[in-house]
Amino acid sequence: xxxxxxxxxxxxxxxxxxxxxxxxxxxxxxxxxxxxxxxxxxxxxxxxxxxxxxxxxxxxxxxxxxxxxxxxxxxxxxxxxxxxxxxxxxxxxxxxxxxxxxxxxxxxxxxxxxxxxxxxxxxxxxxxxxxxxxxxxxxxxxxxxxxxxxxxxxxxxxxxxxxxxxxxxxxxxxxxxxxxxxxxxxxxxxxxxxxxxxxxxxxxxxxxxxxxxxxxxxxxxxxxxxxxxxxxxxxxxxxxxxxxxxxxxxxxxxxxxxxxxxxxxxxxxxxxxxxxxxxxxxxxxxxxxxxxxxxxxxxxxxxxxxxxxxxxxxxxxxxxxxxxxxxxxxxxxxxxxxxxxxxxxxxxxxxxxxxxxxxxxxxxxxxxxxxxxxxxxxxxxxxxxxxxxxxxxxxxxxxxxxxxxxxx
Numbered sequence: 001x002x003x004x005x006x007x008x009x010x011x012x013x014x015x016x017x018x019x020x021x022x023x024x025x026x027x028x029x030x031x032x033x034x035x036x037x038x039x040x041x042x043x044x045x046x047x048x049x050x051x052x053x054x055x056x057x058x059x060x061x062x063x064x065x066x067x068x069x070x071x072x073x074x075x076x077x078x079x080x081x082x083x084x085x086x087x088x089x090x091x092x093x094x095x096x097x098x099x100x101x102x103x104x105x106x107x108x109x110x111x112x113x114x115x116x117x118x119x120x121x122x123x124x125x126x127x128x129x130x131x132x133x134x135x136x137x138x139x140x141x142x143x144x145x146x147x148x149x150x151x152x153x154x155x156x157x158x159x160x161x162x163x164x165x166x167x168x169x170x171x172x173x174x175x176x177x178x179x180x181x182x183x184x185x186x187x188x189x190x191x192x193x194x195x196x197x198x199x200x201x202x203x204x205x206x207x208x209x210x211x212x213x214x215x216x217x218x219x220x221x222x223x224x225x226x227x228x229x230x231x232x233x234x235x236x237x238x239x240x241x242x243x244x245x246x247x248x249x250x251x252x253x254x255x256x257x258x259x260x261x262x263x264x265x266x267x268x269x270x271x272x273x274x275x276x277x278x279x280x281x282x283x284x285x286x287x288x289x290x291x292x293x294x295x296x297x298x299x300x301x302x303x304x305x306x307x308x309x310x311x312x313x314x315x316x317x318x319x320x321x322x323x324x325x326x327x328x329x330x331x332x333x334x335x336x337x338x339x340x341x342x343x344x345x346x347x348x349x350x351x352x353x354x355x356x357x358x359x360x361x362x363x364x365x366x367x368x369x370x371x372x373x374x375x376x377x378x379x380x381x382x383x384x385x386x387x388x389x390x391x392x393x394x395x396x397x398x399x400x401x402x403x404x405x406x407x408x
Contacts (some may be wrong), residue, residue, distance in 0.1 A: 005030070005115045007112060007114045008025055008114060008118050010117075011102070011119045012062065013043070013052060014038070016104065019057065019168050020173045023057055025118060032115075036054040037108050039064045039105070040065060041097045042070060042183045044303075047069055057166075065146060068208050068364065071246055072184065072244035072356070075242045075323070077244060080284075080287050082109055082310070083288070083295075084314075086267070089267075092315065093185040093186030094126075097321045101131075115143060118145040118147070119145075123146070124273065132144055134323065138323035138324075139323075156191070178192055187211050187280040189280075211252055211261075212259060213256065214262070218353065222258075224349050226239070226347045227287070229290075232342040237250050247287075252282050252401075254283075254362045255286050258282075258353070290348060294343075294362060297367055298362050299338060299345065305340055345359075
């Protein structure tokens with residue numbers, strides 16, 4: 001097989017895994033050409049110096065693709081609109097970033113005439129599934145190379161040994177060797193002391209948190225903000241219209257400084273094991289909260305309740321890497337229909353890790369003060385409720401009479 005692979009496109013982050021994969025591919029696949037591709041979904045300074053590093057370690061070229069606005073508009077916002085949260089806590093930061101990156105990698109692999117696509121995902125994680133399902137959706141016959149399923153390296157310590165032996169510069173040390181994934185939406189932390197769920201995350205330790213501060217380190221004065229939504233999508237903050245990227249960045253800034261969006265999760269991975277991770281999602285946490293608040297006001301009861309059920313399935317599909325599937329697309333079509341009246345303003349107060357509702361308005365509000373009031377009104381006849389309760393409770397009444405007759 002090695003002789004057949006002449007050109008490989010590598011999903012390249014410059015982190016520990018992909019840093020050593022370039023020389024490993026050339027050693028194990030007959031000196032094949034390696035083209036590195038980095039999808040920019042908001043990694044920020046992690047992309048600095050990446051081209052020089054990729055070329056020095058053996059890549060023939062590096063593509064850095066700016067995918068940030070497409071990522072937010074086509075993946076992030078639709079997931080927020082769905083209300084999709086995995087296992088009540090995880091806001092899917094890594095999950096929905098993988099499909100867009102993999103899709104672009106396939107496009108480049110076809111353009112370059114590559115024989116294979118390579119990724120650095122481990123055989124224990126979810127990302128291998130997310131990458132490979134996306135690749136299969138756009139290049140079903142493409143050869144996929146996953147070094148973690150082939151090489152003899154068994155740990156991150158051994159990866160560091162390999163890097164040192166091949167003079168590959170790393171940005172981490174053995175002592176700060178958390179496994180991290182960063183993008184515009186979130187930052188995840190796994191490994192080291194976090195592998196024991198009994199250990200409290202060191203939120204106040206300098207350098208642990210990167211997107212914000214611990215709640216106890218947040219300001220003593222609250223921050224107020226107003227987010228405007230148009231058909232379920234946020235379009236402005238405090239009256240200032242912004243791009244999708246601008247909105248997420250601004251909310252990350254405001255949420256981060258107020259200690260918003262920290263989540264400590266023991267989650268069920270797709271491959272069957274439980275894993276413990278700590279996530280920073282300051283802006284995303286605010287957006288989910290604000291969007292749900294507006295839906296409280298603008299969606300009718302049955303749609304709101306049914307949508308909550310659909311959200312669970314949507315979250316599973318995203319987490320499991322099934323973004324490019326007919327079911328995900330069908331659910332998104334349903335969600336988009338529900339969002340036609342989700343327009344309005346949500347005012348929030350951020351204070352020491354808390355998001356406090358401070359008012360919501362919409363031209364499509366279904367809240368009618370004339371009906372809901374506890375004061376005297378002329379639009380609701382309270383006597384009507386007696387007949388409703390009689391009909392609503394009829395099955396219970398029939399069942400009770402049956403039990404009496406049966407002597408139960």
